[in-house]
Amino acid sequence: GAVVSQHPSRVICKSGTSVKIECRSLDFQATTMFWYRQFPKQSLMLMATSNEGSKATYEQGVEKDKFLINHASLTLSTLTVTSAHPEDSSFYICSARDGRGALNIQYFGAGTRLSVL
Amino acid sequence: AQTVTQSQPEMSVQEAETVTLSCTYDTSENNYYLFWYKQPPSRQMILVIRQEAYKQQNATENRFSVNFQKAAKSFSLKISDSQLGDTAMYFCAFMKANAGNMLTFGGGTRLMVKP
Numbered sequence: 001g002a003v004v005s006q007h008p009s010r011v012i013c014k015s016g017t018s019v020k021i022e023c024r025s026l027d028f029q030a031t032t033m034f035w036y037r038q039f040p041k042q043s044l045m046l047m048a049t050s051n052e053g054s055k056a057t058y059e060q061g062v063e064k065d066k067f068l069i070n071h072a073s074l075t076l077s078t079l080t081v082t083s084a085h086p087e088d089s090s091f092y093i094c095s096a097r098d099g100r101g102a103l104n105i106q107y108f109g110a111g112t113r114l115s116v117l
Numbered sequence: 118a119q120t121v122t123q124s125q126p127e128m129s130v131q132e133a134e135t136v137t138l139s140c141t142y143d144t145s146e147n148n149y150y151l152f153w154y155k156q157p158p159s160r161q162m163i164l165v166i167r168q169e170a171y172k173q174q175n176a177t178e179n180r181f182s183v184n185f186q187k188a189a190k191s192f193s194l195k196i197s198d199s200q201l202g203d204t205a206m207y208f209c210a211f212m213k214a215n216a217g218n219m220l221t222f223g224g225g226t227r228l229m230v231k232p
Contacts, residue, residue, distance in 0.1 A: 032218060043208060043222045044162075091160065097218045104150055104218055108162035
């Protein structure tokens with residue numbers, strides 16, 4: 001299957017700082033990427049849909065000024081958690097849609113564990 | 118809106134035996150896709166199997182197969198000859214066709230394979 005790289009895998013930061021997470025599709029072009037948040041022992045919650053060259057679409061309840069998404073190329077989307085606070089501590093996962101053919105499969109990055117002190 | 122329900126929060130199975138994970142969904146759509154993803158302790162989401170709603174034939178991938186009942190809106194996953202490496206969270210997911218490719222996930226089933 002296709003490969004999606006997510007970096008960093010783990011980040012610890014102080015309250016009030018901003019953190020950037022990168023999501024790259026390594027062997028395919030992804031016009032659409034997705035960002036999820038996962039709390040311990042829970043399912044994945046879609047935060048936003050990232051579209052190359054246009055603004056992201058945020059799910060209800062997700063602050064777009066808090067979670068900035070940039071999808072500047074067909075292989076890279078970034079999520080920036082601005083002015084992070086302890087309640088933002090979570091596991092963040094990205095996925096990229098492989099649009100080749102009609103498979104409509106999303107491939108996932110390995111996730112980023114964010115800990116805000 | 119679509120909803121996906123996995124009614125079994127936790128399950129266990131002996132190594133080499135067979136286990137079935139349940140998934141039901143609610144939708145008014147006729148054209149859609151269904152998926153099972155596996156999330157092992159590493160937390161990397163891995164696609165296990167995929168089913169198109171317009172196909173009556175159940176999808177199969179080696180030891181993994183599904184029982185897709187469109188009228189009943191049921192999509193169960195059967196794991197045969199369970200292996201220790203199958204221990205993971207399993208998520209059932211729904212995707213509408215031609216609608217942004219968003220996935221709606223169920224709450225997950227934690228599967229433990231015992232030696």
